[in-house]
Amino acid sequence: MSKKISIAIDAMGGENSPDKIIEGIELFLKKNISNQDFILNIFGKEDILREKLKKFKINSNSINLINSNSTVSDEETPMTAVKNSKNTSMWNCIKHQLDGKSDISLSAGNTGVLLVISRMILKMLNDVSKPALAGLWPNQKGVNVVLDLGANIECSDQNLVDFAELGSALFKSLFPKIKPKVSLLNVGSEEIKGTEMIKAASKKLKNLSSEDNFIYNGYIEGNDIMKGDSNVIVTDGFTGNIALKTAEGTAKFITNNLKQTLSKNILTKISLIFSYFSLKKFKEKLDPRKYNGAIFLGLNGTVVKSHGGIDSIGFYHSIDLCYKIVKGNLMNEIKKNLEHSKSVK
Amino acid sequence: MSKKISIAIDAMGGENSPDKIIEGIELFLKKNISNQDFILNIFGKEDILREKLKKFKINSNSINLINSNSTVSDEETPMTAVKNSKNTSMWNCIKHQLDGKSDISLSAGNTGVLLVISRMILKMLNDVSKPALAGLWPNQKGVNVVLDLGANIECSDQNLVDFAELGSALFKSLFPKIKPKVSLLNVGSEEIKGTEMIKAASKKLKNLSSEDNFIYNGYIEGNDIMKGDSNVIVTDGFTGNIALKTAEGTAKFITNNLKQTLSKNILTKISLIFSYFSLKKFKEKLDPRKYNGAIFLGLNGTVVKSHGGIDSIGFYHSIDLCYKIVKGNLMNEIKKNLEHSKSVK
Numbered sequence: 001m002s003k004k005i006s007i008a009i010d011a012m013g014g015e016n017s018p019d020k021i022i023e024g025i026e027l028f029l030k031k032n033i034s035n036q037d038f039i040l041n042i043f044g045k046e047d048i049l050r051e052k053l054k055k056f057k058i059n060s061n062s063i064n065l066i067n068s069n070s071t072v073s074d075e076e077t078p079m080t081a082v083k084n085s086k087n088t089s090m091w092n093c094i095k096h097q098l099d100g101k102s103d104i105s106l107s108a109g110n111t112g113v114l115l116v117i118s119r120m121i122l123k124m125l126n127d128v129s130k131p132a133l134a135g136l137w138p139n140q141k142g143v144n145v146v147l148d149l150g151a152n153i154e155c156s157d158q159n160l161v162d163f164a165e166l167g168s169a170l171f172k173s174l175f176p177k178i179k180p181k182v183s184l185l186n187v188g189s190e191e192i193k194g195t196e197m198i199k200a201a202s203k204k205l206k207n208l209s210s211e212d213n214f215i216y217n218g219y220i221e222g223n224d225i226m227k228g229d230s231n232v233i234v235t236d237g238f239t240g241n242i243a244l245k246t247a248e249g250t251a252k253f254i255t256n257n258l259k260q261t262l263s264k265n266i267l268t269k270i271s272l273i274f275s276y277f278s279l280k281k282f283k284e285k286l287d288p289r290k291y292n293g294a295i296f297l298g299l300n301g302t303v304v305k306s307h308g309g310i311d312s313i314g315f316y317h318s319i320d321l322c323y324k325i326v327k328g329n330l331m332n333e334i335k336k337n338l339e340h341s342k343s344v345k
Numbered sequence: 346m347s348k349k350i351s352i353a354i355d356a357m358g359g360e361n362s363p364d365k366i367i368e369g370i371e372l373f374l375k376k377n378i379s380n381q382d383f384i385l386n387i388f389g390k391e392d393i394l395r396e397k398l399k400k401f402k403i404n405s406n407s408i409n410l411i412n413s414n415s416t417v418s419d420e421e422t423p424m425t426a427v428k429n430s431k432n433t434s435m436w437n438c439i440k441h442q443l444d445g446k447s448d449i450s451l452s453a454g455n456t457g458v459l460l461v462i463s464r465m466i467l468k469m470l471n472d473v474s475k476p477a478l479a480g481l482w483p484n485q486k487g488v489n490v491v492l493d494l495g496a497n498i499e500c501s502d503q504n505l506v507d508f509a510e511l512g513s514a515l516f517k518s519l520f521p522k523i524k525p526k527v528s529l530l531n532v533g534s535e536e537i538k539g540t541e542m543i544k545a546a547s548k549k550l551k552n553l554s555s556e557d558n559f560i561y562n563g564y565i566e567g568n569d570i571m572k573g574d575s576n577v578i579v580t581d582g583f584t585g586n587i588a589l590k591t592a593e594g595t596a597k598f599i600t601n602n603l604k605q606t607l608s609k610n611i612l613t614k615i616s617l618i619f620s621y622f623s624l625k626k627f628k629e630k631l632d633p634r635k636y637n638g639a640i641f642l643g644l645n646g647t648v649v650k651s652h653g654g655i656d657s658i659g660f661y662h663s664i665d666l667c668y669k670i671v672k673g674n675l676m677n678e679i680k681k682n683l684e685h686s687k688s689v690k
Contacts, residue, residue: 194498222594225594242530242532245566262623275620
């Protein structure tokens, strides 16, 4: 029997924790009822967790409780995190992974602290200059990877090249049958567009483009992100964060207006009877909870950050993401990409 | 009788010109049929324009044809524009404004060339370091101004401060009853967030915040742009361009999915009968043509760039925007803002 996929879960981070974490775990167990190839290591106050497991009637051989008395607070800053967060549920998650007992870590807690202690405990990969936060975006043809979403607000051309290696490895681990196409986010598609830094990154990516790691597809503009012609979209953390949040804000603006429109009067309410199932599917397709989980890449190990305000369904999706990442052997894909790049240089 | 509002219109730029331009003008004339306080100076090949005016049965004392034999092509680059674009319809528009015969210029032609020749002919305002492209965005409470949308891909803190002065003056010219609140687009709302450049701009804006020019409202994230709590959102041209186009792409993605959903089967088609008028209003509210026109600010005069691919309704909205900007005395609002800043320094 092959080794089980082992996921370390911080049960204490984010709003309404540990309830939503345990409920998300329950959902994951239900969807994988006949599946024995994983183990979920749950970190938090053991007595509270036991009580919650009882509440949600969870009794599974695939879970493993590990006591951690303290937790990282939302007010903790990255500056003092190293001193204050030792032996918290978050810290113990990452430590478990460092010790080889977990393959990946997942937390809905304080983002800044998670990034700092992940980097401190797991350390950077040798050939990567800066780690990045990657996210999954829906598009007309499926899903793409966008990075960096905010780990580095200022980047060099080499950072962007590293992000292309990491992001395309992530895409391959999730969709092994597709050769990833990588694009750089820019203010135009012509070669002369953009900053000197972006032009330098583009030159390097052209040189690295190959069937063995990724196909470099040139520049892409903001309105093309969701067209689905590129699988991996690379940008600095400042621009990526603004793009992601602007997209979220726009989606909310439109769906709020649509909701108001369709509940306006008796006629629109009647229309909802006829369109109910179709609109339900529309809502499901665009449900942001399906894309919950930012992936922290570039370390000796992978850490996934769930949105702090997400509910149990969103948390379920981030556990599922962790499972798929390990099953797709992300760390091996990253290694292969970095080795290919070294051979080209 | 006070001086008429005089608008210079390049009739030859953009797709389907001059037809859509003349049709847009016809719409504007119809909506202002009892209004005699403006004159539209239309630049292009006079014989073609006369023929089109006849086709659309336009016969008005408020229009003035000015012959220009050549036009700026879409392939022209900013590098060679100055040499090649002299005496084109676009050039003659701006020249007309420089000579004091028009108050504002409008073109749907080549953006790069328009920016270069506008700057060359009109020259920069004394106290502004770089000009900016501003746009109007819909939000939950109305409309806001966002700038820079792509004129400057790299900016200093002082550039951002200048953009705040220019953008708030634009907002005041369009909505004279509202004291504009200005925000900086950033990756978080806390003071420690962002680049050193943004922090420096924030410090300067705090110092300039006053009832007389604009109220500085701190940082704003991408998802807050459309909430409507800020009237003027300031960012560098790289980030602004990506944010604008990401919002456009997201809106298109969602509305395309909605269209597919609502025309899927017989039930959803029946639902459309009941929701037809409400959905029509929803569509009208979000119609991007209503926000057509990027305003080039920071010169001794104002130039408006209509989207090249827009139709006649979109072009009508950009003529209307020009009319409102001149009526609101934008250049005077800019002057007042810049003088206030000088007095604070």
